Amino acid sequence: MAEIDNNNNININNIDKNNIDNAVDNIKEEIKIEVKNLNFYYGDYHLLKDINLFFKKNSVCTILGPSGCGKSSFLRTLNRMNDYTEGSKLKGEVLLDGKNIYGKSIDVVELRRNVGMVFQNPNPFPKTIFENIAFGLKIHGIKNKQFIAERVEKCLKYAGLLDEVKDKLHKNAFSLSGGQQQRLCIARAIATNPSVLLMDEPTAYLDPASTATILDLIANFKKFYTIIIVSHNIQQAGRISDYSGFFLNGELIEFSKSGDFFTRPKDKRTENFITNRF
Amino acid sequence: MTEKENNKKTEDAGNYFPVNKSYIKRKKIYNRIAYASAALAFIIGAFPVFHIIYSALIIGYKYLNWNFVSTLPSGFPIGAKGGILNAIIGDFYLVIIASCLAVPLGIGSGLYLSLFGKKRTNSIIRLLNELMIGIPSVVWGIMGFYIFSTNAGLGFHFGFSALAAGLTLGFIMTPIVTLLTEQAVNRIPASYIEGALAMGATKWQATKSVIVKAAMGGIFTAVLLGVLNIIGQTAPLLFTNYYNTGMPTGITGPGGAVGDLAMLIFIYIHEPSRILHYKAEAASVVLLFFVFALDIGMRLISWVTVKIFEML
Structure with a gap:
């Protein structure tokens, strides 16, 4: 709990003892995802070591770290994309809205509908722009054509792509530029109305202008979604995130408010990373 | 070798590139040989196909209607x-x-x-x-x-x-x-x-x-x-x-x-x-x-x- 106190700016000492239960409830309500004692193995290799952290509702969190530190694997444990990796094993809990997503009663399909994901490479399907977004609705059994058309338009609008593609909705998605494709992927990810968005280095392969557009999008999306971004770009993380975490060799070195993280890192290794010594 | 010459050689080491003229000539010849053998392999490989089409047409043409x-x-x-x-x-x-x-x-x-x-x-x-x-x-x-x-x-x-x-x-x-x-x-x-x-x-x-x-x-x-x-x-x-x-x-x-x-x-x-x-x-x-x-x-x-x- 100590961590939560530090990061939430809620000083337990100032709260009346009678109200303490309420306060704890409030904090609980605000937590979207809580990761408890998460260990992840790939074959014999212990990739993630005893990760403990939480993500607050409607916040942007950035996971930083050098290549190969396990940050992408960590992100993929949050929507169980690692299930398909042969030889992987997981211990510990990931609580989404208080429910363990590795529990027995969890429907993985519903989980992934609720936790959207955007990948490093823009990966639209080889279909039309319209169908790329409609796919997410169709796989969940929605057949109402009017609803689909409205939702597609809305998602494109949220992703800031509508004006650019209005006239070519029925053209192949590959006719778009890289930055547009990535925004299409974001539109596709929000089509299923998720509450969490996972982004795996969403701007790694984009030019500066497209990167700026997507960062603006992320800042706007905070109102609707809890956003978790994996990145190795320190400047970006500082600009857009509320919370930042630092992974090194599969361990979570530090996780705190971005202000503290970038100006007063507690750990020497975090400081080294921020000042580009890795 | 005098000390002076020795020093000069060390200084030039960064810019010195030993050119092997005979090898440059040879590598061009190797390139041509590789090209010619690839082309020859194709011709030999494709020959039967053309022969089949040619002989079948020559012998069988009068029935092709x-x-x-x-x-x-x-x-x-x-x-x-x-x-x-x-x-x-x-x-x-x-x-x-x-x-x-x-x-x-x-x-x-x-x-x-x-x-x-x-x-x-x-x-x-x-x-x-x-x-x-x-x-x-x-x-x-x-x-x-x-x-x-x-x-x-x-x-x-x-x-x-x-x-x-x-x-x-x-x-x-x-x-x-x-x-x-x-x-x-x-x-x-x-x-x-x-x-x-x-x-x-x-x-x-x-x-x-x-x-x-x-x-x-x-x-x-x-x-x-x-x-x-x-x-x-x-x-x-x-x-x-x-x-x-x-x-x-x-x-x-x-x-x-x-x-x-x-x-x-x-x-x-x-x-x-x-x-x-x-x-x-x-x-x-x-x-x-x-x-x-x-x-x-x-x-x-x-x-x-x-x-x-x-x-x-």
């Missing part, structure tokens, strides 16, 4: 008059029956191999498939005879018929379609299926609406190469169908046997008749034409289907 492909053989010995319609129709029967078996079976196992299977089982299935491709077609023929044709013992008792031969050819075609489908699906970037799974699609949904559509061109090629492989098979037909100079009256039992271009060529060339030899050459031109037309046709169909699927 509409009548030849549109009438049944007649006269004595049978085939001396008339054409090869029975064989053309028979080939259609065989290809369709074989495809009915091999296309679903081959595409299904190809998809299973690349999407659903575990690594170890996959390598066993893959090995089995490669083994099956290596089995001589005459052995397939014997298998087909025991399972489908013979009227004694266990088996389907189809007799010498189109169904028995078609199914045998289907089993020859299946491993080819399987391996090529698997390769086609493996060429699809993993990010497609990941993208679909991350949206909450089941593996089957992702396969059906993303992977199969993206791999459609490759799957068409797999089927095409399977068909091209069986269309020229002769040995399996010896044991399961043999030959029919007329039209089939069914696909099993007596009257179920069909003509076949490869068998026709095989039989005609064994007859002591000059006319039949010429007709066999003409028939091989027709067979080559069908292979060519099938290739172009399937490519066209695959191109159109890929375009249509992109719209969906």
Whole structure:
């Protein structure tokens, strides 16, 4: 709990003892995802070591770290994309809205509908722009054509792509530029109305202008979604995130408010990373 | 060597690049030799194809007319008059029956191999498939005879018929379609299926609406190469169908046997008749034409289907 106190700016000492239960409830309500004692193995290799952290509702969190530190694997444990990796094993809990997503009663399909994901490479399907977004609705059994058309338009609008593609909705998605494709992927990810968005280095392969557009999008999306971004770009993380975490060799070195993280890192290794010594 | 010279050499070390003039000359010659041998390999490899087309045309040209492909053989010995319609129709029967078996079976196992299977089982299935491709077609023929044709013992008792031969050819075609489908699906970037799974699609949904559509061109090629492989098979037909100079009256039992271009060529060339030899050459031109037309046709169909699927 100590961590939560530090990061939430809620000083337990100032709260009346009678109200303490309420306060704890409030904090609980605000937590979207809580990761408890998460260990992840790939074959014999212990990739993630005893990760403990939480993500607050409607916040942007950035996971930083050098290549190969396990940050992408960590992100993929949050929507169980690692299930398909042969030889992987997981211990510990990931609580989404208080429910363990590795529990027995969890429907993985519903989980992934609720936790959207955007990948490093823009990966639209080889279909039309319209169908790329409609796919997410169709796989969940929605057949109402009017609803689909409205939702597609809305998602494109949220992703800031509508004006650019209005006239070519029925053209192949590959006719778009890289930055547009990535925004299409974001539109596709929000089509299923998720509450969490996972982004795996969403701007790694984009030019500066497209990167700026997507960062603006992320800042706007905070109102609707809890956003978790994996990145190795320190400047970006500082600009857009509320919370930042630092992974090194599969361990979570530090996780705190971005202000503290970038100006007063507690750990020497975090400081080294921020000042580009890795 | 004086100290001065020594110092100068050390200073120049950064800019010094030892040029081997004779090697530069030689490497250009090596380049030409490599180019020439590659070209020669192609010419030697392609020579038989041109020779087959040339000799078949030279010998068989006078029988190549509409009548030849549109009438049944007649006269004595049978085939001396008339054409090869029975064989053309028979080939259609065989290809369709074989495809009915091999296309679903081959595409299904190809998809299973690349999407659903575990690594170890996959390598066993893959090995089995490669083994099956290596089995001589005459052995397939014997298998087909025991399972489908013979009227004694266990088996389907189809007799010498189109169904028995078609199914045998289907089993020859299946491993080819399987391996090529698997390769086609493996060429699809993993990010497609990941993208679909991350949206909450089941593996089957992702396969059906993303992977199969993206791999459609490759799957068409797999089927095409399977068909091209069986269309020229002769040995399996010896044991399961043999030959029919007329039209089939069914696909099993007596009257179920069909003509076949490869068998026709095989039989005609064994007859002591000059006319039949010429007709066999003409028939091989027709067979080559069908292979060519099938290739172009399937490519066209695959191109159109890929375009249509992109719209969906």
